[in-house]
Amino acid sequence: MARHIESSDCYMKVRFAPSPTGYFHVGGARTAFYNWMLAKNSSGTFVLRIEDTDSERNKEEWVDGICDALSWLGITWDEGPYRQSQRLHLYLNAANELFENGFAYYCLCSRDEIDARNKEAGSTPGYDGFCRDRGLGTDSGGALRFKVPKPGETRFIDLVRGEVVFDHNHIEDFILVKSSGAPLFVLANVVDDIDMEITHVVRAEEHLPNTPKAILVFQALEKQPPTFGHVPVLVNEKRQKLSKRRDRVAVEDYRRQGIIAPAMLNYLALLGWSPKEDREFMTVSEMVDAFDMANVGHSPSFFDEKKLAHFNGVYIRALDNVEFMELSIPFIEQNPWWTGSKEDLEKFMAVAALAKERVSLLAEVSELIRPIFEEELTFDDGALQKEIKDNPNAPKIFEAVIKALSEADPFEAGTIELAVRSCSSFLDIPLRKLQAPIRVATTGTKVGLPLFETWSTLGKSVVLDRLNAQI
RNA sequence: GGCCCCAUCGUCUAGCGGUCUAGGACAUCACCCUCUCACGGUGAAGACACGGGUUCGAACCCCGUUGGGGCUGCCA
Numbered sequence: 265m266a267r268h269i270e271s272s273d274c275y276m277k278v279r280f281a282p283s284p285t286g287y288f289h290v291g292g293a294r295t296a297f298y299n300w301m302l303a304k305n306s307s308g309t310f311v312l313r314i315e316d317t318d319s320e321r322n323k324e325e326w327v328d329g330i331c332d333a334l335s336w337l338g339i340t341w342d343e344g345p346y347r348q349s350q351r352l353h354l355y356l357n358a359a360n361e362l363f364e365n366g367f368a369y370y371c372l373c374s375r376d377e378i379d380a381r382n383k384e385a386g387s388t389p390g391y392d393g394f395c396r397d398r399g400l401g402t403d404s405g406g407a408l409r410f411k412v413p414k415p416g417e418t419r420f421i422d423l424v425r426g427e428v429v430f431d432h433n434h435i436e437d438f439i440l441v442k443s444s445g446a447p448l449f450v451l452a453n454v455v456d457d458i459d460m461e462i463t464h465v466v467r468a469e470e471h472l473p474n475t476p477k478a479i480l481v482f483q484a485l486e487k488q489p490p491t492f493g494h495v496p497v498l499v500n501e502k503r504q505k506l507s508k509r510r511d512r513v514a515v516e517d518y519r520r521q522g523i524i525a526p527a528m529l530n531y532l533a534l535l536g537w538s539p540k541e542d543r544e545f546m547t548v549s550e551m552v553d554a555f556d557m558a559n560v561g562h563s564p565s566f567f568d569e570k571k572l573a574h575f576n577g578v579y580i581r582a583l584d585n586v587e588f589m590e591l592s593i594p595f596i597e598q599n600p601w602w603t604g605s606k607e608d609l610e611k612f613m614a615v616a617a618l619a620k621e622r623v624s625l626l627a628e629v630s631e632l633i634r635p636i637f638e639e640e641l642t643f644d645d646g647a648l649q650k651e652i653k654d655n656p657n658a659p660k661i662f663e664a665v666i667k668a669l670s671e672a673d674p675f676e677a678g679t680i681e682l683a684v685r686s687c688s689s690f691l692d693i694p695l696r697k698l699q700a701p702i703r704v705a706t707t708g709t710k711v712g713l714p715l716f717e718t719w720s721t722l723g724k725s726v727v728l729d730r731l732n733a734q735i
Numbered sequence: 736g737g738c739c740c741c742a743u744c745g746u747c748u749a750g751c752g753g754u755c756u757a758g759g760a761c762a763u764c765a766c767c768c769u770c771u772c773a774c775g776g777u778g779a780a781g782a783c784a785c786g787g788g789u790u791c792g793a794a795c796c797c798c799g800u801u802g803g804g805g806c807u808g809c810c811a
Binding site: 321541574715 | 736737738739740741742746747748749750758759760761762769770771772773774803804805806807808809810811
């Protein structure tokens with residue numbers, strides 16, 4: 265589809281304006297990242313604004329969750345976090361101005377009354393303008409509604425969709441201030457965008473129908489609206505918008521599983537956007553340089569955990585061993601066998617490169633390195649049965665390996681391998697068959713880190729003890 | 736229901752009128768590598784929703800149909 269507008273290279277002041285009503289989710293993270301990239305590649309400003317005007321639904325802990333998650337991702341804000349709950353006077357001033365200038369009126373209708381009237385008249389849902397000309401005053405105790413000019417239409421150029429037109433006949437006179445005196449989203453949003461001099465509003469597509477309302481308010485306040493861009497929503501496997509209630513979407517969840525921040529950012533950036541060259545792995549600065557709203561797609565994207573995990577694996581493998589260990593330690597600390605001692609760190613270091621290649625989530629590291637730390641080995645019962653108890657060759661394999669091993673000196677991967685291979689040819693059992701029982705005996709499972717390196721890290725006496733225990 | 740948005744392999748996408756017997760990536764399968772598992776390598780299978788136009792020529796432009804999504808709150 266032809267693009268009707270190019271995103272400009274000029275200074276952009278953007279904002280990410282989440283509402284703290286639940287876990288910070290991946291869709292929000294993507295929106296934040298897009299905004300952040302726009303600010304970065306225009307030498308602009310990224311504002312964090314917490315839209316907490318709805319005191320019923322907002323919780324302080326969610327605000328912390330948002331800030332923590334953004335910080336973890338490396339999405340830093342130049343201004344804020346502003347709190348709308350602390351700026352109520354600004355919205356009320358604007359509301360008063362709109363009322364004084366005839367752009368808004370007070371309304372006493374309840375939803376039930378409106379619905380009843382619509383039903384009786386056989387008309388479509390939406391406010392019917394009952395109080396429009398009643399001349400109710402500030403002291404009426406009603407809600408303040410914006411008087412949408414009718415007939416009329418509002419059109420604007422959306423950065424991703426091109427020109428969009430809304431007929432005012434389908435926009436009801438929406439509420440700006442509740443009867444309780446609390447300002448609502450559209451009002452607060454617009455007033456802040458004016459006050460903070462936001463130049464570009466990039467947000468999720470679910471806000472597209474709010475945009476003409478916002479533009480009307482900008483105009484009534486005699487301000488130039490910013491440029492808007494609506495990015496497609498993220499959907500689940502059933503192609504419904506990702507929901508905090510229904511779907512697993514919390515950034516925090518992925519972090520706890522061991523997704524690392526750069527992998528998350530890279531994956532998120534590619535959901536709905538792709539650079540011209542169709543590249544996949546990019547550093548943050550490469551993404552910032554390449555990012556362009558003109559290349560943002562138009563249709564919803566499915567958040568695919570499998571592909572995220574693949575990206576994460578690639579990023580983990582690119583880590584150096586020390587970084588890998590530092591990032592992994594929070595995930596292994598909770599194990600009783602991990603003490604964090606110098607010896608533990610040395611053992612971990614010895615297998616870090618091998619472990620790195622075998623995980624796509626940091627939460628998988630524990631299981632992989634557990635055999636080299638545990639005093640009392642935990643066994644996979646199925647593997648124990650199959651590879652040792654039911655294996656007629658097991659006794660002679662143990663006997664031969666124990667004997668060969670005692671001569672392996674120094675006890676290193678190379679000498680161990682020679683010893684084990686000699687058993688293989690001596691017993692005429694292929695190495696792949698021969699390694700199974702001794703692997704289970706010394707690590708508890710049939711899959712894991714390469715055996716010879718594991719043994720050299722474990723030390724000769726531990727290995728011999730574990731082998732002898734199975735005879 | 737009304738309004739708006741969208742439509743290329745199962746998924747994320749490349750493609751902006753001829754270079755498309757439609758490219759890449761994830762997932763899947765096969766083979767190779769290999770001490771297990773991974774990693775890596777090679778290969779296979781797999782898509783332009785449908786119908787009309789416009790055009791010498793359409794995945795790309797227009798219209799319609801169908802399908803999906805969003806919104807339709809004194810939530811954001």
